[in-house]
Amino acid sequence: xxxxxxxxxxxxxxxxxxxxxxxxxxxxxxxxxxxxxxxxxxxxxxxxxxxxxxxxxxxxxxxxxxxxxxxxxxxxxxxxxxxxxxxxxxxxxxxxxxxxxxxxxxxxxxxxxxxxxxxxxxxxxxxxxxxxxxxxxxxxxxxxxxxxxxxxxxxxxxxxxxxxxxxxxxxxxxxxxxxxxxxxxxxxxxxxxxxxxxxxxxxxxxxxxxxxx
Amino acid sequence: xxxxxxxxxxxxxxxxxxxxxxxxxxxxxxxxxxxxxxxxxxxxxxxxxxxxxxxxxxxxxxxxxxxxxxxxxxxxxxxxxxxxxxxxxxxxxxxxxxxxxxxxxxxxxxxxxxxxxxxxxxxxxxxxxxxxxxxxxxxxxxxxxxxxxxxxxxxxxxxxxxxxxxxxxxxxxxxxxxxxxxxxxxxxxxxxx
Numbered sequence: 420x421x422x423x424x425x426x427x428x429x430x431x432x433x434x435x436x437x438x439x440x441x442x443x444x445x446x447x448x449x450x451x452x453x454x455x456x457x458x459x460x461x462x463x464x465x466x467x468x469x470x471x472x473x474x475x476x477x478x479x480x481x482x483x484x485x486x487x488x489x490x491x492x493x494x495x496x497x498x499x500x501x502x503x504x505x506x507x508x509x510x511x512x513x514x515x516x517x518x519x520x521x522x523x524x525x526x527x528x529x530x531x532x533x534x535x536x537x538x539x540x541x542x543x544x545x546x547x548x549x550x551x552x553x554x555x556x557x558x559x560x561x562x563x564x565x566x567x568x569x570x571x572x573x574x575x576x577x578x579x580x581x582x583x584x585x586x587x588x589x590x591x592x593x594x595x596x597x598x599x600x601x602x603x604x605x606x607x608x609x610x611x612x613x614x615x616x617x618x619x620x621x622x623x624x625x626x627x628x629x630x631x632x
Numbered sequence: 633x634x635x636x637x638x639x640x641x642x643x644x645x646x647x648x649x650x651x652x653x654x655x656x657x658x659x660x661x662x663x664x665x666x667x668x669x670x671x672x673x674x675x676x677x678x679x680x681x682x683x684x685x686x687x688x689x690x691x692x693x694x695x696x697x698x699x700x701x702x703x704x705x706x707x708x709x710x711x712x713x714x715x716x717x718x719x720x721x722x723x724x725x726x727x728x729x730x731x732x733x734x735x736x737x738x739x740x741x742x743x744x745x746x747x748x749x750x751x752x753x754x755x756x757x758x759x760x761x762x763x764x765x766x767x768x769x770x771x772x773x774x775x776x777x778x779x780x781x782x783x784x785x786x787x788x789x790x791x792x793x794x795x796x797x798x799x800x801x802x803x804x805x806x807x808x809x810x811x812x813x814x815x816x817x818x819x820x821x822x823x824x825x
Contacts, residue, residue, distance in 0.1 A: 445803060448663065449747050453656035496715070500708035508704065523754040526707050530747040532660060598818060599654045603811030610804040618799070 434556030441564035442613045447533035452602035461569025465562025474502045476554035479542040495538045503529040571605045572596045638768045645772030652780040653814040658748030672785035676778025678739040686714045687770030690753035718744045
């Protein structure tokens with residue numbers, strides 16, 4: 420990287436790993452744990468959140484010059500709530516079954532701190548194209564994190580993946596993973612993996628520095 | 633509705649379907665604020681209070697929205713009305729009762745956009761509760777939230793002194809504790825039915 424110039428790819432890529440909303444920033448934990456009991460629920464939730472993130476990012480960034488500073492949070496919430504309502508009705512039209520299994524959690528996207536956070540920190544200060552990239556990166560990072568948790572919970576808890584049975588009939592399912600406590604455990608496990616990877620990388624960088632010196 | 637069913641609504645929202653440990657609502661204060669025990673108690677009180685306000689607001693808004701047949705305005709009007717009512721209550725409290733404000737007031741702005749608050753409003757609407765049932769539901773949810781927060785604060789105070797590997801320290805350990813607490817609350821399943 421050259422100086423302070425931030426490349427377009429960096430706007431997108433940082434959400435995937437370095438500033439991953441769930442595993443690194445710990446934002447939007449509530450939906451990440453609540454609806455990740457199956458992979459398909461996790462994927463739907465992730466996509467719905469990405470859509471709201473993207474649309475509100477575009478709106479906030481496009482309107483950033485017209486929104487008075489004092490009333491910005493209220494304006495952001497109005498924008499976000501409108502898109503959440505749209506997603507709520509959209510999902511009900513696409514699949515009533517999925518809509519029912521996600522329940523009120525679709526409506527609760529509106530209070531996901533990730534979305535308001537990105538609107539406040541990024542979209543309200545940056546150009547439209549950068550905001551789109553940022554929102555997409557964060558959205559994909561969020562979806563991936565949800566999917567990671569959902570896949571682990573579904574494989575262990577129900578012995579299937581996206582509803583397809585993986586194991587022979589005599590597989591003893593870990594019922595605890597489908598229950599709420601399973602969400603905490605799966606998340607803790609992924610955090611350990613992420614922490615371990617980060618530590619490995621730091622150690623490698625340190626070694627490289629020492630070797631260079 | 634009889635008293636018995638109100639009691640079961642209370643038990644249900646406080647223990648069986650605890651907002652934090654079964655529905656995963658309001659995790660940010662649960663993990664983010666590793667508050668000492670005293671603060672956790674006051675925070676729990678503040679959350680219960682806001683939940684009550686939100687529940688009453690949501691019930692009135694719902695009546696209005698049904699009357700004008702505009703359910704698609706639900707999400708946006710809930711959050712705006714709840715946020716502004718809490719702000720109003722905060723101002724009134726500062727004026728009328730400074731001691732209560734000092735105890736609860738600092739948390740109020742933080743809590744307003746907490747998902748547990750909107751969760752109470754949305755769940756009571758989805759279940760079609762009447763006025764008293766809604767209020768009882770909100771009280772139960774608040775009590776359950778406070779209970780979970782206090783339990784967590786107590787465990788974390790001990791956890792700070794324990795020797796845990798570097799890798800697990802912080803949120804990972806807190807998550808495992810949350811998981812175990814949630815498993816304990818599974819024991820309440822079937823109660824109050």
